[in-house]
Amino acid sequence: MNRYCISIIATLAFIATSCKEKPQSIVKNESPKPNVVIIFLDDSGYSDFNPFGQVAIETPNVQKLANEGVRYTNFHVPQAICSASRSALMTGLYPGRTKVFGAHGPKEKCLDTIYPTMGEIFQAAGYTTGIFGKWHLGDTPETRPHNRGFDESEGLMYSNDMWKHHPVNPKYWGRFPIQYWKNGKVTIEDVGVPEQKQLTKWYTEGAVDFINRNSNEPFLLYVPHSMPHVPIFASEEFEGKSGKGLYADVMLELDWSVGQIMNAMHKNEVDENTIVIFTSDNGPWAAYGNHAGTTPFKEAKATSFEGGTRSACIIKYPNHLEANSSSDKMFSSLDLLPTLASITSLELPEGPMDGKNVWDLITGESGAKNPHNYYPFSTGKNFESVMSGDGKWKLHLPHKYASLNTPGKDGASGNYDNKEIELSLFDMENDPYESKNVINEHPEIAKQLKTFADAHKTKFYSEK
Structure with a gap:
């Protein structure tokens, strides 16, 4: 075999070895689709963490997340109660729709399966x-998360x-034990204090663990604490x-949780290609x-006041x-699903x-305008208020x-x-605390918002 052939064989062997031993980090960075991580707390106050006014305890991981991202001070949910808020996040649809x-309580259907969830949409892609x-969002077989688009699921229903x-002991409390579920099976029949x-x-x-095992392909991770x-x-x-008391202890542990998730993304080299x-x-x-x-x-x-519907967001x-x-x-x-x-x-x-x-609003693009005429707010089945899209x-x-x-x-x-x-009409730029009714000073604005409210109420809250 001449020297030229030997050189070609050696070169091909080198290329084959290089491809075989290609570092995982290079493979990961080739993915064009970003990962999505949503950390969704339950009943957390707007001012519970350092970036939004809390100073009594240190929450360094949430602060670090804010330092690396954007703090949004005017983020809202359409209803300030558990299931309604989660449904809006997962579907992008009004509670009235x-x-x-x-x-909703144990053994109830809750979100109808005719409405696709974020999990189903991302899973299909x-x-x-x-x-x-x-x-x-449902505690019947067809409505639990493992049947609503989540490959892996763990937690409470x-x-x-x-x-x-x-x-x-109202309607639900005490009727059923709280079960802990994992991937469609009950692993703890009766959750107690421990x-x-x-x-x-x-x-x-x-x-x-989910991040560690799935970092080579695009993933959606939803952590509703x-x-x-x-x-x-x-x-x-x-x-x-x-x-400083049990509530502060809980905040410290939630902050720790944020840090653990962020560290896992960094360790697996996916943090640069992940929306958190x-x-x-x-x-x-x-x-x-x-x-x-x-x-x-x-x-x-x-309530449909700002203390209920306005949540801190990073x-x-x-x-x-x-x-x-x-x-x-x-x-x-409501906007997160279509934006993502x-x-x-x-x-x-x-x-x-x-x-x-x-997305243009989230990125702060110059001249970006909110595409909504209004945002609706309700409490339970009661439609109560609207805010102009801006x-x-x-x-x-x-x-x-x-x-x-x-x-x-x-x-x-x-x-x-x-x-x-x-x-009542409130000037939210100058009075975000809803303290002064200015309806007499701005009757035309009130009239326009009332028109939006009446149409929304007729479409979504009128008895059929």
Whole structure:
């Protein structure tokens, strides 16, 4: 064999070896589709973390996420109650369209399977999908997450207070044991206090393991924590750690969870190609006093005031969003699904989509305008208010609401007063606390928003 042939054989062998031993990091970076991670807290107050006003305890991981991403101070959910908020996130549809109102209990269907979920849409596009946390969108065989588009699932089917140990016994509490599910099977038949203390830890460990095993292909990871919805619990590693009470301990553990997820992405070299969204389903459940979070805005969970519907939000997407910046642009959880579908080049299914692509707003593109005429807000089955798409004005229809009178303590609920608001217009740029009714000063704006509200109510809330 001559020297020329030997040289060719050696070169081909080198190429074959190089291809075979190609580093995983190179393979990962070739993926054109970004991963998506959504961390969705339960009843967290707007001001529960350092980047949004909380200074009592250190939450370095959430702060780091904010430093690497954008803080959005005008992010809303369409209804400040568990199931309705989650349905809007997962479908991009109004509560009035899906008829998912309030908080659904054990053994209930909740979100109709005719409405595709984010999991189903991403799964159909080739994403590996996982949920680790509280589902609360159905507890019948066809509506549980493993049948709604999630390849891997682990956690509770509904709120952790719907258990036999609750101090009161409304419609759901006490009727069924809380079950812990994993990939379509019950692994713990009756969740008790020892298991409640492990929820944040178990969700986090599951999420980290999911990232470790699926980092070579695009993935959607949804982490809807059970905390800090009451009853609140922290694991042994965090209970008493803050020195400032159990709620602060819970915040520390949730902050740790954020750090673990971020570290896993960095370790697997996918953090540069991952969209991370951190927010809450609604504002704090203020009735529980020192076991609830805080918000600077009016009222709290289960109202259509800002204290209920405005949630702190951070989005990180390296090389696409300006790090350590802030935006006061208005958008909603309704918009996340269509926006993510656009970014990831996913095709949305045929049918209605109430949310809209607001990527230009999220990126802060000059001259970007919100595509919505209005955003609707409801409490349970009651349609109560609308905000202009640009977030400048908010109109409350006449409605009754529960306003906290005396907060509870150490896990006990406080007392509410029944109040009522008349037709009221608020200038949200100058009065985000909804303290002064300016309807007489701006009758034309009120008239336009009332037209939107009447049409929305007729379409989605009128009895058929």
